[in-house]
Amino acid sequence: MSDFRRAEDALDAATSVPHASAGDPTPPTTDYRLPPTAYWLLATATAQLRAAGVESPRLDAELLLAHVLGVGRPYLLAHGEDVPPASARAAFEALIARRARGEPVAYLTGYRGWYNLMLRVTPAVLVPRPETEGLLERALAWARERGVTRVADVGTGAGALAIALARALPGATVYASDISTEALAVARENAVAAGTPASIVFLQGDLLAPLPGRVDLIVANLPYLGEDEYAGLPRDVRCYEPRQALVGGPQGHELLARLLALAPDHLQEGGAIMAELGPRQAPAAATAARAAFPAAGIRLECDYARLLRYLIVST
Ligand SMILES: C[S@@+](CC[C@H](N)C(=O)[O-])C[C@H]1O[C@@H](n2cnc3c(N)ncnc32)[C@H](O)[C@@H]1O
Numbered sequence: 001m002s003d004f005r006r007a008e009d010a011l012d013a014a015t016s017v018p019h020a021s022a023g024d025p026t027p028p029t030t031d032y033r034l035p036p037t038a039y040w041l042l043a044t045a046t047a048q049l050r051a052a053g054v055e056s057p058r059l060d061a062e063l064l065l066a067h068v069l070g071v072g073r074p075y076l077l078a079h080g081e082d083v084p085p086a087s088a089r090a091a092f093e094a095l096i097a098r099r100a101r102g103e104p105v106a107y108l109t110g111y112r113g114w115y116n117l118m119l120r121v122t123p124a125v126l127v128p129r130p131e132t133e134g135l136l137e138r139a140l141a142w143a144r145e146r147g148v149t150r151v152a153d154v155g156t157g158a159g160a161l162a163i164a165l166a167r168a169l170p171g172a173t174v175y176a177s178d179i180s181t182e183a184l185a186v187a188r189e190n191a192v193a194a195g196t197p198a199s200i201v202f203l204q205g206d207l208l209a210p211l212p213g214r215v216d217l218i219v220a221n222l223p224y225l226g227e228d229e230y231a232g233l234p235r236d237v238r239c240y241e242p243r244q245a246l247v248g249g250p251q252g253h254e255l256l257a258r259l260l261a262l263a264p265d266h267l268q269e270g271g272a273i274m275a276e277l278g279p280r281q282a283p284a285a286a287t288a289a290r291a292a293f294p295a296a297g298i299r300l301e302c303d304y305a306r307l308l309r310y311l312i313v314s315t
Helices: 002-015 038-051 057-069 073-078 086-100 105-109 131-146 160-168 181-194 227-231 254-265 279-292
Strands: 111-114 117-120 150-154 173-178 200-204 215-220 267-276 297-302 308-314
Touching: 038 057, 038 086, 057 073, 057 086, 057 105, 086 105, 105 111, 117 160, 117 181, 131 160, 131 215, 131 267, 131 308, 150 160, 160 173, 160 181, 160 200, 173 181, 181 200, 215 254, 254 267, 254 279, 254 308, 279 297, 279 308
Parallel strands: 150 173, 150 215, 173 200, 215 267
Antiparallel strands: 111 117, 267 308, 297 308
8 A cells, every 4th residue: 555655645735726815816726647666657557457358467567667667666765756767658658558558577577587597578479477486496306316317308498397397407408399490599598698598409309300319308398288278368368479389289199298208219228308398188198108008007196276287207
């Protein structure tokens, strides 16, 4: 509440009408506009985003205002009564209008925080999701225990998994592949920014085809939605994120099933595959894993929302 008190005080001051003195012909002027402080801009934008059906209107408004001002969100808390320059206000209002139409915050700012990385994102890549951190943690736990030397991140997108693996596993070579050359360009840029370009080999092509040899660990967050799930996605995802990064086939599991069928020719003995999937795809993916690796340990694990999210194949 205190955020708004100053603006309310300002409104009182602006609308208080001085006593007219007898014989004064000039009517009092009244300015009803609130001063466009950071708090005021945030309150107005939050209301606009809420009315447009945006799920986290205040957070999104704060992220966008912090972005145009070139500050962190905590700065806004400490400087809410500052009046941003008119140019920043115009830029902010333009971004809020785009957000109200559904454009994801990460594409508007160009960045997304994920795990311990700040990743550049463009509409060529899926915005990395928190569930994928669960895949990374499982892969890291496995890799640290065994001391892997070669890891593949298949369908790397913005490079989140590959870069986090390369940073955490010094000495390992990470192959980051994607079918999309545009996505690989973003991943490369992120690898340079994260200081890991030397330990990541970027490869363009279909699934495991571009790998130069066998690897110890394959991690994959491939597209896994079915066509009907895609059609039911919220506008923010369906209209803005690449379809190629979302749909895994008519039922969704087909692309991962194809990777699993190819994997025996690309995995070292004793190696593992860890993949993210949707709960609906889990049974078909486990069946495909069993067909490809009849003697392997095959587990499905849940994410923090208790939804089946990870397939782990230990050969
Ligand atoms: C769900 S996104 C995941 C991106 C990233 N791994 C992440 O977790 O944020 C899937 C990625 O797989 C790529 N992809 C789709 N089909 C592919 C294929 N046949 N071979 C390799 N990559 C593919 C897409 O271009 C996209 O970047």
